[in-house]
Amino acid sequence: MEGARIERVETRRADLRSPFPADFVARLQGQRVRALRRRAKYLLADLESGDTLLMHLGMSGSFRVVKGRKDAVQGDFYFERSRLDVHDHVLFTMSSGATIVFNDPRRFGQMDVIDAAGLTTNRSLKSLGPEPLDRAFNASALARALKGKKTTLKAALSDQRVVAGLGNIYVCEALHRAGLSPKRKASTLAMASGEPRPGAAALADAIQAVLKDAIARQHRYRGDDRFRVYDREGQRCPRRGCPGTIKRIVQAGRSTFFCPVCQR
DNA sequence: CCGCGGGCCTGAGAGC
């Protein structure tokens, strides 16, 4: 997509989680994609017009690139429409001849077009916390974010306003790596007399390690047996020398997996 | 404002 022009956009239904904006197609067609980037769990494609295409995969969303030949036009596309799935909801036909297909069975995904001001005012973007993979993210940044949080570490880390980009699974994984209990009060890792508490450094490191590892290994959220604690209730704790057994509890309506022995 | 619970949606997996 990057550097190519969006020749045609087709939405194959009226909505994902919410309806596509009325001018969705009009504001995209004919625009060159200046740059692709990410903020939290959102994908952003900056366009020549100054608008930005905002995309979220939700739970089950994915993109695939279908290559075609421009001289083999099938309808308005460069490939056989019979190759489309019922859950292929948005098609971007690019000037490169490739078609980018957005597939999302559960339709928890999101697509929107925002203007430049929207980058700071859009509801989805404006309250996001720090990026854990930014250089600026460290124990102090995390401690500041957790300051005054009355809730548990699990709930705080799941809150995109505190730290951007962690989902249920990676919160569990990061807390285990850091040796911190998901039930612990979040503010206990906040600053104390100008210094981050010891656990904050461990947690900041663990968050970064979990995300880098997941990206490098191309984790999938289900059917993936490479998590240390997620979906491992009743199994031995993977920490060296720890005799604990992974436990499952429910916090804020979501499953938490942790080791009660080594996570304090 | 904050935190929590419910709801959206489908398919994988469990249970009969």
Add this chain to the structure above:
DNA sequence: TGCTCTCAGGCCCGCG
């Protein structure tokens, strides 16, 4: 084997 049922996730909304 095949049917039904539950439940998982991210995010938004409404409630207290």
